[in-house]
Amino acid sequence: HDSWWEAAAVICGPSVGSDMISAVAWARKGAPSLMPLTSDALEGQLEPSNGEGGSTERVARPTSNKGKRSARPGDDDSDEDSGLPALVSNLSFYKHGETDPHLQLREEDDDSEMDDLALEETDLMLISARSEEQFSTLEVHVYEEPVANLYTHHDVPLPVFPLCLAWLDCRPGLPLDHSAAAAANMVAVGTFAPHIEIWDLDVMDALEPAAVLGAQGALAADDQMSSAAAEALAAQGRADARKDKRGKKKKKKAVAEGHTDAVMALAWNSKQRNVLASGSADTTVRLWDLTGNHGQSIQALRHHSDKVQALAWNPAEPALLLSASFDRKASAVDVRVPSSVRSWRLSADAEAVAWDPHNAHAFVVSAEDGTINCYDGRSEGAPLWTTRAHQKAAAGIDFNPAVRGVLATGSVDRSIKLWDVSGAQPVQLALHSPNLGKVFCVAFHPDSPALLAAGGSKGKVAVWNTLECDAMQTRLPQAEAALGEDGRVLGGVVSGLGELEVNSTDSEGDAEGDAEGDAEGD
Numbered sequence: 402h403d404s405w406w407e408a409a410a411v412i413c414g415p416s417v418g419s420d421m422i423s424a425v426a427w428a429r430k431g432a433p434s435l436m437p438l439t440s441d442a443l444e445g446q447l448e449p450s451n452g453e454g455g456s457t458e459r460v461a462r463p464t465s466n467k468g469k470r471s472a473r474p475g476d477d478d479s480d481e482d483s484g485l486p487a488l489v490s491n492l493s494f495y496k497h498g499e500t501d502p503h504l505q506l507r508e509e510d511d512d513s514e515m516d517d518l519a520l521e522e523t524d525l526m527l528i529s530a531r532s533e534e535q536f537s538t539l540e541v542h543v544y545e546e547p548v549a550n551l552y553t554h555h556d557v558p559l560p561v562f563p564l565c566l567a568w569l570d571c572r573p574g575l576p577l578d579h580s581a582a583a584a585a586n587m588v589a590v591g592t593f594a595p596h597i598e599i600w601d602l603d604v605m606d607a608l609e610p611a612a613v614l615g616a617q618g619a620l621a622a623d624d625q626m627s628s629a630a631a632e633a634l635a636a637q638g639r640a641d642a643r644k645d646k647r648g649k650k651k652k653k654k655a656v657a658e659g660h661t662d663a664v665m666a667l668a669w670n671s672k673q674r675n676v677l678a679s680g681s682a683d684t685t686v687r688l689w690d691l692t693g694n695h696g697q698s699i700q701a702l703r704h705h706s707d708k709v710q711a712l713a714w715n716p717a718e719p720a721l722l723l724s725a726s727f728d729r730k731a732s733a734v735d736v737r738v739p740s741s742v743r744s745w746r747l748s749a750d751a752e753a754v755a756w757d758p759h760n761a762h763a764f765v766v767s768a769e770d771g772t773i774n775c776y777d778g779r780s781e782g783a784p785l786w787t788t789r790a791h792q793k794a795a796a797g798i799d800f801n802p803a804v805r806g807v808l809a810t811g812s813v814d815r816s817i818k819l820w821d822v823s824g825a826q827p828v829q830l831a832l833h834s835p836n837l838g839k840v841f842c843v844a845f846h847p848d849s850p851a852l853l854a855a856g857g858s859k860g861k862v863a864v865w866n867t868l869e870c871d872a873m874q875t876r877l878p879q880a881e882a883a884l885g886e887d888g889r890v891l892g893g894v895v896s897g898l899g900e901l902e903v904n905s906t907d908s909e910g911d912a913e914g915d916a917e918g919d920a921e922g923d
Contacts, residue, residue, distance in 0.1 A: 420533045420858025423841055426566040428526035432850035433585045435520045436709040437555070507620060518554075518605070523547055525846060526554075527603065527854050528588050530563035537562050539590060541602055544864050546849060549883035549891040551864050555605050561592035567667035571674040573599050573691045574613035576824045587611065589677055591664030597689070598678055611650075614677070614689045615659025617696035658697040660687060668712035672719035680709030686724055688736060704732050704742045711754040717761035723780070725751030731766045734777050743781050748772055753798045759805040767795035773810060775822065788827045790818060799844040803850035806877045811840035811855055830872040835863050835893060851880045865893045 411700060432673040506700035520526075520543060527542040544550070571577065572585035586602045590610075598610040666680035675692045684705050687698035707728035715721035715733075725731040731751060732744045749770040756778075757763040763785065765775045771791035774784040791812035801807035806823025807830070817840055819830040838855030846852040853865045867873040868882040882890045 405483055418532075420604065420860035421532050421835075421841065422529050422860060422862055423562075423564055423883070424530040424566040425842050425844050425854045425856045425862060426528045426568040426588060427844055427846045427854060428528065428588075428602065429570065430525060430567050430846075432570055432584075433520060433524075433526045434584075434586065436524065437518050437520075437605045438601075438603050439606050459567075467801055502531055513742075515620040520554075521545070521803075525849060525852070526586075526602065527551075527862065527864065528566055528568065529856055530559075530590065531856075531860060532562050533860065537592075539563065539588070539600060540862070542862060543721075544852070544894075546852075547883060549864075549866065549894055551862070557607060559590065559592065559598075561594045563590050563592050564663060564665050565591040565667045567591075567669045569599075569674070569677065569691070571691045571786075572601075572667075573695065576692055577675060582708070589614075589667050589669065591667050591679060593663040595660040595664065595681065595683070597660055597667070597677070597918045599691075608798070612691070612695050614679075614691075614695050615685050615698065617659065639779055642771065660685065665708060665710055666712040666724075668714050668722070670714045670719055671716075672714070675875065678712050678714065678722055680724055680726075682708040684709060684726070684728075686712065688723070700736060700739070702734060702739055704734065704744070705730065710751045711847075713754045713756050715761060715778075716758050716919050717758050723754050723756060723764055723778070725754045725766050727751065731764075731774075731776070733764075743778070745776050745781060745784075746789045747774065752794055752796050754797050755808075756802050758800055758802055765798060765800075765808065767798045767810065769794045771795050771796065771812065773808075773820075773827070778792040783785075786826055788824070790820070790827075791816065796839075796841045797855070799843050799853075801845050801850050802847050804857075804873075807873075809843050809845065809853055811843040811857075813839035813858075815839055815857075817843060817853070817855055817865065817872065819872070821872075831867070831870040833865055833893075835865065836895070837861050837863055849880075851882065852876055860897045863893055866890055 434593035485622045508658065511593045522545050525544040525546055527544055529540045529542065531538050531540050537559040540558055541554045541556065542551055543554045567589040569589060570585045572587065587599055588602055592670045595613040596616045599612040599614065601607060601611045660679065660681040660683050664679050664681050667680045670676040670678070675690055677689045677691055678686060679689065680686050684703065684707055686702040686709055688700040690699045693699065705724065705726040705728050707726050709724055709726045711725045713723045715723065720735050720737050721733060722736055723731065723733050727750045729747045729750060731747060731754060732742050732867050735741045746770050747766060749768040750765045752769055754764060754766050762778050763775060764778055765773055767773050771789055771793055773788050773790045773795060775786050776784050790810045791814050793812055793814040795810050795812050797811035799809050804856055806821055808820045808822045809817065810820065811817045815834060815838060817833040817835065821828045821830050835855060837855060838859035840855055840857045842857045843853055851868045853867055855863050855865065866882050868877065868880055885891050
C-alpha cells in the first residue's frame with residue numbers, strides 16, 4: 402500500500418490523506434434486493450433449478466450484520482420445548498441437533514437477523530470507495546430517506562487502492578435478455594491496478610468480484626505478474642469455470658488487450674447497458690462488452706497524451722463519449738467513428754466532466770485551478786461561460802437530474818456549492834461546508850434529486866438534503882424531506898456519525914459578492 406499512496410500523491414495530487422473517500426455512486430431506486438444474498442444463494446439463482454434452464458427464486462441466508470439494525474430486546478436462546486440434555490460426566494448430549502444451541506442458529510434467530518439485514522422499499526443505496534494506509538474497502542451504505550438516517554450496511558475488502566466507481570444494472574457474463582440480468586445491482590471499481598473489478602452489491606459475503614475486466618491484457622503487457630493481477634486473473638478463471646459449468650461453451654480466446662496502468666475513470670452507458678468505458682493513466686480510453694470476453698477491451702481510443710481523469714456518456718446520444726485528461730484537453734468522440742474527435746483546451750489539468758441532462762449539446766469541465774468551463778459539444782469553439790467556482794481544485798461536479806440548470810461542485814477547499822447555470826453566467830445558489838475535509842466527489846441521486854452525496858479526505862461519506870436551501874425548495878416544490886423537531890429540513894448526515902456538522906447558507910442574490918464565485922466573461 403505504501404507504493405499505492407505514493408502513486409496516489411502523483412496522480413491525485415498532494416491533497417491525498419491517510420484516510421479518504423475517493424469516489425461515491427448511487428444505486429438506482431428499486432435496484433437493490435430487499436433481502437441481501439449470500440454467494441451460495443446467488444450461485445443457485447444463476448443456475449437452472451431443474452437442469453432445463455428454468456428460473457430460480459432468490460433465497461437469502463443470514464450473514465454478519467454491519468448495519469444499524471442490531472439485536473432486538475427480548476431475544477434469547479431459551480426454548481421451553483427443548484427439554485434438558487442428558488449428562489454424562491462433563492459432556493452434554495442432545496437428542497436432536499436442532500435443540501443444540503452450539504450447532505446452529507435457531508429459526509427465530511435466523512428470522513431476526515434476516516430482518517436486520519433486510520432493506521425497506523424506501524431505502525436508498527450509496528456506494529463509496531474508501532482507503533486507509535493499511536487497507537481499502539468498498540462500503541455499501543443505506544440512506545433511510547423518510548428519517549434522514551445514513552448507516553453502513555456492509556463492506557467489501559479491496560486488494561488495491563480504489564480510484565473510481567460506476568454503478569450498473571448489467572450482470573457481467575450474462576446476455577441482456579437473461580432473467581437474472583434484468584435485476585442486477587453491480588458496481589465497477591477502478592483502482593491502481595490496470596484491471597477493473599465488478600462486484601455484486603446484493604451479495605453480503607463476496608470474497609471475489611463477479612467479473613474482472615482486462616486482467617489478461619494487463620498481464621500480457623507486464624513482464625512480471627503482480628499479486629493483485631494474479632489474483633484478478635485467478636478470479637476471472639473461476640468465473641469462467643462457473644459459466645462453463647452452467648453449460649455454456651468456452652469461447653476461443655482472443656489476443657488479450659487492456660490497460661497497462663491505473664484505471665482512473667469509469668462510465669457506464671445506461672442506454673447501451675452492456676458497454677462500460679474506462680480511462681487510464683496509460684493515456685488510453687477503452688470500451689468493454691460486459692456480456693462478452695472480459696479478457697480484452699472491444700475498442701481502444703488514443704486521442705489523449707496524458708492520464709485520462711474523467712469520462713461521461715452523453716445522455717441523449719449513446720455513442721458520444723466525453724473525456725478529459727491531464728494533457729489539459731477535453732474531448733468528445735463518437736465511438737462508432739473513432740477518428741471523429743473534437744477537443745477543447747483547458748486552463749489546467751482536468752478534474753471532472755458532466756453532460757447537461759437538460760441540454761444534450763452542453764457539457765462542463767472542472768479543473769485543478771478551481772475553474773468550471775461550459776462548452777457546446779458540436780463545435781471546438783470558446784467556452785459558453787467560465788467561472789472561478791473555487792479557490793482550489795474543483796474535484797467533483799454533477800448536474801441535478803430533475804432541475805434544469807442546477808450544478809453542484811465540490812472542492813479541496815472543503816466546500817460544496819450549488820449553481821444556477823441556466824443563464825448566460827453562473828449564479829451561486831448555496832454554499833455548504835460539511836465536515837468532510839477536502840471534498841473529492843459529489844453525486845446527486847438520480848431518482849431523489851434533492852439528495853447530494855459527497856466524500857472527502859476525512860474518510861467520511863455525507864448526504865446533504867439540498868431542500869435545506871430555499872433556492873432548491875422553490876425549484877423542487879413537490880419534493881419531501883425529513884424535518885427536525887424545530888420544523889426545519891434535516892440537512893445533512895454522515896454514515897455512522899449522526900448529524901453532519903455543517904454551515905450551509907443560501908446565496909442566491911448575493912453571489913455577486915462572493916469572490917470565489919465571480920463569473921468571468923468570454
